[in-house]
Each structure stands twice: as C-alpha cells, then as structure tokens.
Amino acid sequence: MATFVEITDPADPRLADYRDLRDVELRKHLEATHGLFLAEGEKVVRRAVAAGFTPRSFLMAPRWLDGLAAELGATDAPCYVVSEALAEEVTGFHVHRGALASLERRPLPPVSSVLDGARSVLVLEDIVDHTNVGAIFRSGAALGFDAVLLAPRCADPLYRRSIKVGMGAVFTMPWTRLPDWYDALPTLSGLGYTTVALTLAPDAVPVEEAVAGLDRVALVLGSEGHGLSSRWEQAADRRAIIPMAAGIDSLNVAAATAVACYVTARR
Amino acid sequence: MATFVEITDPADPRLADYRDLRDVELRKHLEATHGLFLAEGEKVVRRAVAAGFTPRSFLMAPRWLDGLAAELGATDAPCYVVSEALAEEVTGFHVHRGALASLERRPLPPVSSVLDGARSVLVLEDIVDHTNVGAIFRSGAALGFDAVLLAPRCADPLYRRSIKVGMGAVFTMPWTRLPDWYDALPTLSGLGYTTVALTLAPDAVPVEEAVAGLDRVALVLGSEGHGLSSRWEQAADRRAIIPMAAGIDSLNVAAATAVACYVTARR
Numbered sequence: 172m173a174t175f176v177e178i179t180d181p182a183d184p185r186l187a188d189y190r191d192l193r194d195v196e197l198r199k200h201l202e203a204t205h206g207l208f209l210a211e212g213e214k215v216v217r218r219a220v221a222a223g224f225t226p227r228s229f230l231m232a233p234r235w236l237d238g239l240a241a242e243l244g245a246t247d248a249p250c251y252v253v254s255e256a257l258a259e260e261v262t263g264f265h266v267h268r269g270a271l272a273s274l275e276r277r278p279l280p281p282v283s284s285v286l287d288g289a290r291s292v293l294v295l296e297d298i299v300d301h302t303n304v305g306a307i308f309r310s311g312a313a314l315g316f317d318a319v320l321l322a323p324r325c326a327d328p329l330y331r332r333s334i335k336v337g338m339g340a341v342f343t344m345p346w347t348r349l350p351d352w353y354d355a356l357p358t359l360s361g362l363g364y365t366t367v368a369l370t371l372a373p374d375a376v377p378v379e380e381a382v383a384g385l386d387r388v389a390l391v392l393g394s395e396g397h398g399l400s401s402r403w404e405q406a407a408d409r410r411a412i413i414p415m416a417a418g419i420d421s422l423n424v425a426a427a428t429a430v431a432c433y434v435t436a437r438r
Numbered sequence: 439m440a441t442f443v444e445i446t447d448p449a450d451p452r453l454a455d456y457r458d459l460r461d462v463e464l465r466k467h468l469e470a471t472h473g474l475f476l477a478e479g480e481k482v483v484r485r486a487v488a489a490g491f492t493p494r495s496f497l498m499a500p501r502w503l504d505g506l507a508a509e510l511g512a513t514d515a516p517c518y519v520v521s522e523a524l525a526e527e528v529t530g531f532h533v534h535r536g537a538l539a540s541l542e543r544r545p546l547p548p549v550s551s552v553l554d555g556a557r558s559v560l561v562l563e564d565i566v567d568h569t570n571v572g573a574i575f576r577s578g579a580a581l582g583f584d585a586v587l588l589a590p591r592c593a594d595p596l597y598r599r600s601i602k603v604g605m606g607a608v609f610t611m612p613w614t615r616l617p618d619w620y621d622a623l624p625t626l627s628g629l630g631y632t633t634v635a636l637t638l639a640p641d642a643v644p645v646e647e648a649v650a651g652l653d654r655v656a657l658v659l660g661s662e663g664h665g666l667s668s669r670w671e672q673a674a675d676r677r678a679i680i681p682m683a684a685g686i687d688s689l690n691v692a693a694a695t696a697v698a699c700y701v702t703a704r705r
Binding site for chain 1: 569573576577579580581582603607680682683686688689690692693694695696697700701
C-alpha cells in the first residue's frame with residue numbers, strides 16, 4: 172500500500188520529480204540524471220504500472236485516488252496528495268487528467284533482444300518532436316509492427332508528451348537505442364532485414380512495391396525537417412516513397428509512418 | 439508597397455491582431471469578431487498571400503523583411519517592424535519562424551461549389567484539436583482528396599496552429615462548413631457520394647473493402663475522444679475500420695485519416 176502524504180508547500184523537495192513539466196530542457200536533464208520518467212493521466216499511469224515499471228512516487232488531487240486504488244494498493248511508493256492549484260503551481264500547467272506518477276526507467280535492452288522474433292521493425296533516425304515519436308509508436312503498435320529502434324539522437328519515447336500521444340504504446344512495444352549510428356542499417360541488413368528508407372530521393376519507388384513479398388522489413392524514417400541523413404539514405408537497401416498529389420511537399424512524418432506501416436503490414 | 443511602421447510600445451493598439459496567441463479562447467473570440475486569421479512563418483505567410491487572402495497587416499523583426507520582400511512589395515497593408523523581444527511580449531511566445539501576418543477571412547463558400555467536380559471528400563464531425571485538423575488537411579491534400587466539409591462544431595482550420603501543422607493546405611484545399619448537422623450525410627448521399635464512416639462499430643468492414651470500386655466517396659471522421667455521434671455513425675452508407683493489432687484501442691485520428699485517404703485514393 173502506498174504511503175499517502177498530504178503536501179501543501181509547493182517548495183516541498185519531495186515534489187522535485189514533478190517540477191516545471193513544460194520546460195523541455197530542464198526535464199531532459201532532470202530525467203536523465205535521476206533515471207525517471209513521468210506518466211500523466213489515469214489510463215497512462217495504469218498502463219505504466221501494468222507494464223512493470225516501478226513507481227518512485229505518485230502525485231494527485233484527492234479526486235483521482237479512487238481511479239488508481241489498485242495501483243496504489245500494490246506499491247510501497249509514496250503518493251503525494253495535493254490540491255489541483257498546487258499541482259498546477261508545481262508542474263506549470265493545468266493537470267487535466269489529474270494523476271501523475273514518476274517511475275524508474277529501466278536499462279535499455281540490447282538490440283538483439285528487441286529484434287528477437289521481430290518481422291516488422293521501425294527505425295527512427297532523428298525525429299525531433301515528442302508528439303511525432305509518440306504517434307509513431309502508437310501507429311506501429313496498432314498496425315502490427317514488432318519493435319522500434321532509435322538512432323542515438325532521436326527524441327525520447329519516455330518523455331511525458333511522447334507517452335501521452337502514444338497512449339502508452341512505448342510501454343509494451345519492444346524498443347531500444349542503436350549503439351552505432353554509422354553502421355546501423357548495414358548491421359540490420361546483416362541480420363536479415365531489408366532496410367526500406369522512406370524518402371523523396373529520385374530513385375525511390377512506391378512503398379507498396381518496395382516491401383512486396385519481403386520477409387523481415389525495417390522501415391527507416393528520418394527527421395521532420397530535412398529527412399534522413401545522406402548516410403542512412405544511401406545505406407538503406409531500398410528507397411521508397413508514398414505517392415503524393417502534384418505540388419505537395421510531403422506528408423507529416425507521423426502520417427507517412429501510419430501509411431507505410433499499413434502497407435508494410437499487408438505485404 | 440507596404441507601409442513600414444516601427445513600433446516599440448507593446449501596448450500599441452495597432453498590434454491588437456497579434457495579442458496573446460496562446461490563449462485559444464481569447465483568439466477564437468477575437469478572430470471571429472474581426473474576421474481575421476493569423477499566418478505564422480515565412481513559408482506559411484507566403485502561401486496565404488499566394489492563395490489570394492488579403493493581408494490586414496504584417497508583424498516581423500527586421501531580419502525577416504528580406505524573405506517576404508515580394509509579398510510586402512505587393513500590398514498596401516502596414517508592416518509593423520518590432521524587436522524579437524517585443525514580438526514575444528505581445529504574442530506570448532518566442533516567435534521562432536519570425537514573420538506573422540494577419541489576413542482577412544473570406545466568406546465560406548456554399549457546399550455545392552466546394553463539391554463541384556470533387557470525387558474524394560473528407561467530412562469531419564467534431565475534431566477538437568487544431569493539430570489534428572491541420573494534419574488531416576495536409577494528408578488529404580497530399581493523398582489526392584478534393585475537398586473537406588466540416589460539421590458546425592469542428593475546430594477551425596484557419597486557427598494559427600491548424601494552418602501551421604497543415605503547412606498551408608487549408609489555403610488551397612476547397613472547404614466549408616456544413617449548414618445542417620443532422621442531415622449532412624443523407625444530403626451527401628443524395629448528391630451521389632457514398633458516405634463511409636470510420637468507426638469501431640461492430641458492423642464495420644475493412645476500409646479497403648468499404649471503398650472498393652466506388653466513384654464518389656465521402657470519408658467521415660469523428661471526434662478524437664468518443665468518435666462519431668450515433669446519428670452520423672448510423673446515417674452513413676457504410677461503416678469501415680482500419681484493421682488493427684489485437685489489444686490496441688485505436689489509431690490517432692490523424693494517423694487513421696492518412697491511412698484511410700491512402701486506401702481510398704487507390705480504390
């Protein structure tokens with residue numbers, strides 16, 4: 172059973188995990204230093220706990236206690252009970268969905284264990300926007316992908332906003348960081364995956380054609396702004412495009428991923 | 439040629455169009471009252487002007503003047519030249535992409551003119567999130583849709599964030615509001631469109647099957663949270679689903695739209 176602790180002082184040091192949730196740079200630093208991540212909203216908190224992540228603490232207004240009674244009954248972590256005004260003052264925004272939890276990150280698994288049995292894999296190079304990372308995890312999970320691999324500089328899937336947009340898909344989808352950016356794609360090819368880069372390159376073929384009949388596929392996606400690095404674009408086994416109407420630059424990366432996952436799942 | 443006006447007082451009433459851009463409720467009221475919308479960023483401002491919208495004014499720091507020289511040369515509107523600090527103070531956020539413009543809204547066209555020649559149409563019921571509205575316009579435009587119809591309560595495609603996420607697709611895609619929520623779908627059926635509602639309803643068939651061989655199609659999309667109203671779900675000619683992996687609630691509405699547009703465009 173959680174220890175319930177009522178807190179009325181916004182400067183209370185026990186609230187440190189929950190400070191300034193809108194300050195991305197501060198949060199990145201704080202979360203990396205302490206090996207934690209934040210789950211927001213009853214449903215997402217429940218999914219994080221169900222996926223086996225260990226809570227460090229909970230923070231919520233009294234009206235959210237009932238909804239998470241089972242989770243609070245099964246933990247030794249403290250639950251800080253605060254007014255909604257205090258929650259807002261500490262976190263920096265109105266906490267619509269009420270409950271927050273701070274949970275321990277786990278060591279990232281090796282690539283080999285993430286790929287174990289995986290037939291369809293997403294590989295993200297430098298996606299910058301946490302919303303896009305979350306949306307990509309959610310689409311990948313919904314459309315039958317088995318794993319996600321991230322280049323070293325891709326945005327964090329355990330950042331609060333990624334988790335929220337992904338509806339917790341990051342808790343159940345196997346994922347890890349690639350240790351070696353430069354040789355990431357040739358390494359995947361060596362493991363039996365056909366690497367298919369989504370790109371506007373002139374030799375790109377329609378994605379349906381690029382993935383037709385393949386067994387193991389790794390769909391490779393680049394940054395929102397400038398797309399894939401030339402190294403990754405060239406190192407991929409195939410380059411693919413989603414056919415678009417004349418005069419349109421491109422699809423949003425999350426939309427393109429959804430389409431590409433759908434097509435690839437039906438190869 | 440624009441009249442260039444240097445402004446150093448953040449309270450200057452000429453900056454009224456640009457106030458508190460993060461305050462959604464205030465902006466909705468202000469934009470409706472004055473019949474204006476805001477375009478943000480050099481590329482989006484350029485597209486708004488190219489699409490024939492009349493500028494009321496521009497607001498920018500000196501370093502953005504060159505990039506919009508052609509647009510500023512072709513208008514009689516004032517261009518307020520301000521420091522980046524003042525722009526931030528007035529708008530309420532750091533204006534990364536620098537240039538802003540306030541433009542006149544145009545009267546919404548009748549449904550008949552939006553549908554003129556349209557074979558593939560998106561119909562949005564109560565999409566709440568401006569990001570999703572923008573993403574849906576962008577995907578629709580990229581994937582070959584001809585028009586968008588909005589239920590009376592759907593979020594505004596000309597809200598700054600919708601425009602930005604949509605990369606200006608709302609300027610070129612024909613769209614309007616449906617005057618009659620209750621009979622909107624039967625009316626479309628009467629005009630020769632097969633209305634296909636995306637839903638998790640038990641009688642939904644895979645979207646590919648639902649649209650196969652159809653001539654005129656209206657893809658019908660509901661709200662992020664609870665989906666379509668029961669009226670619209672039942673009034674649609676067909677109910678369709680994007681087949682998903684076991685245990686997943688649903689796709690994000692923008693991702694689902696991208697997939698459904700892709701499939702429908704290839705019917």
